[in-house]
């Protein structure tokens with residue numbers, strides 16, 4: 001334990017106490033090009049040392065590979081970590097643009113057993129529905145998830161990329177601890193309906209891709225900078241004219257970063273963190289990284305407080321972003337509400 005440990009916050013009315021910043025583990029096995037397993041393991045350990053307790057994975061990340069990779073770390077630190085994983089999405093390894101979404105009972109039953117086995121734990125701390133299958137009533141899906149809680153296989157429930165109405169319907173069946181959705185200086189659509197609903201229902205917000213999938217750090221400027229298997233090559237914001245237009249939007253972030261002696265990524269994370277006070281709900285961003293030094297940098301953002309002038313400079317960015325956050329916006333709550 002060191003003095004550098006980050007503060008903690010409750011994950012919604014019913015959830016566990018967690019560090020105010022979590023760690024996205026997806027990139028360690030999937031989506032963002034080649035990884036070094038040793039470096040990823042060192043990243044997990046450094047994050048834990050600095051007070052990160054919420055670790056985010058999903059069965060879809062590398063078709064189970066990410067859960068398997070994380071298992072030894074989770075087992076070594078079982079009482080210190082909050083394991084969050086997800087079901088509902090299958091990504092075709094031969095065609096990563098192809099996605100199958102299922103929310104039905106037999107499928108959930110199959111997914112939970114497979115995740116418990118891969119993670120090699122008795123229970124998952126936070127189990128999310130990753131994507132919404134509109135062919136299944138959400139009350140039915142959450143009903144099965146609630147059964148998993150009663151059976152001791154899952155401790156808390158979460159939903160990813162749900163609309164405000166879907167969240168309200170779900171909450172009538174079982175308390176929802178957290179909604180995980182994209183939220184960053186580049187992606188603010190959830191502020192219209194989802195965030196107010198979460199606040200009203202005492203549900204925490206877990207922003208994913210708070211660094212705009214890395215773009216907000218300035219570490220890449222266009223799809224061509226990425227390896228050929230990188231998922232971001234499919235995303236409308238990083239291709240063609242959109243990428244150039246969006247890169248120009250980093251200027252105000254640079255200005256604020258210089259004023260604070262901080263990096264662009266730290267300002268992006270500080271902005272997300274500050275939404276907690278602005279919207280009146282717990283916000284626990286889960287930036288993804290595979291590098292210990294970046295964990296240190298990202299956690300440094302929890303000590304930055306942006307002033308009114310900073311917030312004014314950053315405010316107009318999202319409205320100017322070119323391109324949707326997904327090629328198919330039905331995957332996102334904004335595509336359905």
Ligand SMILES: NC(=O)c1ccc[n+]([C@@H]2O[C@H](COP(=O)([O-])OP(=O)(O)OC[C@H]3O[C@@H](n4cnc5c(N)ncnc54)[C@H](OP(=O)(O)O)[C@@H]3O)[C@@H](O)[C@H]2O)c1
Nearest residue numbers: 024025026056208209210211212213214217287288289290
């Ligand atoms: N629910 C959902 O549908 C959903 C969707 C996407 C993601 N997620 C979850 O959210 C997590 C975070 O989202 P994300 O990984 O998509 O995006 P992100 O956190 O916005 O950005 C991650 C990218 O930024 C880079 N990065 C991180 N810190 C950096 C720093 N200080 N300086 C420069 N570059 C830095 C990472 O590279 P390195 O790894 O090389 O450091 C990685 O390429 C994922 O790991 C996953 O667990 C959930």
